[in-house]
Amino acid sequence: MILPGCAVLPGTGPKSDAIEATATAGLRSTAALPYALVDVSADTIGFLSQPNLISFQGAFPDKRPKPVQVAGVGDVLNVSIFEAAPGGLFTPATAAGARPGNFVDLPPQAVDQKGNIYVPYAGEIPAAARTLPEIQQAIVARLRNRAIEPQVVVSLNQQHSSVVSVLGDVNTPGVLALNSVGERLLALIARAGGPKYEAIESYVTLQRDGKRVKVLLSRVVHDPNENIFIRPNDVIFVTRESPTFTALGALNQNVFGFNSEITFDTETLTLAQAIGKAGGLSDTQSDPAEVFIYRYEERALLQKLGIDTARFSYDRIPTIYHVNLRDPSGLLLASGFQMRTKDVMYVANAKVVDYYKLLTLINNTANATGNTAAAVTNVNTAVKTRW
Structure with a gap:
């Protein structure tokens, strides 16, 4: 009578025998994991x-003080051409009052898929992967024999190639354009609205040239060497992931009600x-x-x-x-x-402790047996008294 009654006892799930008996297919192994x-x-x-401690400085050992800004495909450039006197290639002879500086502003020029911009009378000028001064010199070289002592000023109108993606647990994730002086990691995170969570709970993953490195944000904050310069096309991903360890075994955590997974709360x-x-x-x-x-x-x-x-x-x-x-x-x-x-x-x-557990089990079994025998005796006595 007792054995069938086990089916109605409380439990947290199916028994191991039931799981093994009803499996359609399985893979069992006795191979030990080498360690x-x-x-x-x-x-x-x-x-x-x-x-x-994995570090950005160690993984990306670029010692340059900042990246050199170059034009890229999709960038839009402003081009202004100056001549030494009116009546030149770009300024008519009667332009002294209208253009006292003897210059002309060309329409904004977008760097095409070939990496070029177009300048009248100079033709296609290679611009991609060149700095702005290099583009200026290239235009001057093309116009030197046609314009009157030409001078050229090239400036950035719109930037689409030197951008950085800042994603994850920041307040305003998005794609940000790098400024011309170079920007560090924390500056980009700040421009993205800052992290949503505390620095000790946030990791920063930097992806560059197919390589990914993850560092705790609090370390970047406290170590200036980790606040490295960001390059174009870098991807910054901020995630909330508190460093934790798992505590098991004969610890007082069970007495105090601690969780088995405990946070570091420090780097x-x-x-x-x-x-x-x-x-x-x-x-x-x-x-x-x-x-x-x-x-x-x-x-x-x-x-x-x-x-x-x-x-x-x-x-x-x-x-x-x-x-x-x-x-x-x-x-x-x-x-x-x-x-x-x-x-x-x-x-x-x-x-x-194992011996103590065994003695406790024997003692509990003996007590249960004695209690059962006493209950049976009481029932028998009650039956005899009743009848």
């Missing part, structure tokens, strides 16, 4: 205490700080000698640590770091070990 195990010690902490976080954010180790459950950090580590770093990585197929290698907090120097090592976003921190139970 590297690294003890955090005096030999390895030197590599693990350095924050793995860098050490293992000691992470343990503190999770409420500390559970005094009645944890084994301080068995603290682990799970992450996917770069092959190059593991090779520096002395790990043989030839057996691993991918450059991002599953890695488990082990910290022994029973060691008097363990907390010093934990204070130097740098956490990364998406790390998983796990604290194992002390071995005695």
Whole structure:
């Protein structure tokens, strides 16, 4: 009678037996995932205490103070031609009163798909990928033998080639034209209305020439070297993504009601700080000698640590770091070990906890059996008394 009654007991979903029995097809495997195990010690902490901070400056090492502005296809240019005296190629002899400067303004010239603009009597002038002074000199060279000591001034009317896209979690996303003096990353974000969220919660992804780099916005704000100059056709994408780690195992977070996923609330976080954010180790459950950090580590770093990585197929290698907090120097090592976003921190139970669980199960089973026997006895007594 008891076994069928299990079907009406509370639960959060189907049993594993039911899932396996009703599957149409499946793939089961007993293959273990290969991983590297690294003890955090005096030999390895030197590599693990350095924050793995990807930087714009390191990824885009352009040392020029600012990009050189050049004309591009689609840009619209203003061209003014001056002559030394009236009666020249562009100014008639009677133009002294009407044009005291002896100059003419041409209609705005758009750089065509071939990269040229057209100037009367000079023909097609290559303009794309040239600076404005270079375009001026090219026009003067074409007109030198036809106009009277010609001088040319070229200015930018409309800019369509030197633009930057600012997208994502900014207040006014869009396509922005770069000014002639060059603009830095934070200036473009400010022109796009600024970020919607706090800098510590926002990442900036910069895409340039097929390469993408993502850096925490707060780092760009606090480090002037990360506020790099932006180039034409760059794409800036701002996203809200707070750096977090997952805390599992014998921690006091369950007592205090913390979530398993905990935010850094700062740009860098050490293992000691992470343990503190999770409420500390559970005094009645944890084994301080068995603290682990799970992450996917770069092959190059593991090779520096002395790990043989030839057996691993991918450059991002599953890695488990082990910290022994029973060691008097363990907390010093934990204070130097740098956490990364998406790390998983796990604290194992002390071995005695398994025995405690077994004894608790036996005790509860014995109590349940005794209570059931007592209930049956009471029922029998009640029946005899009734009849």
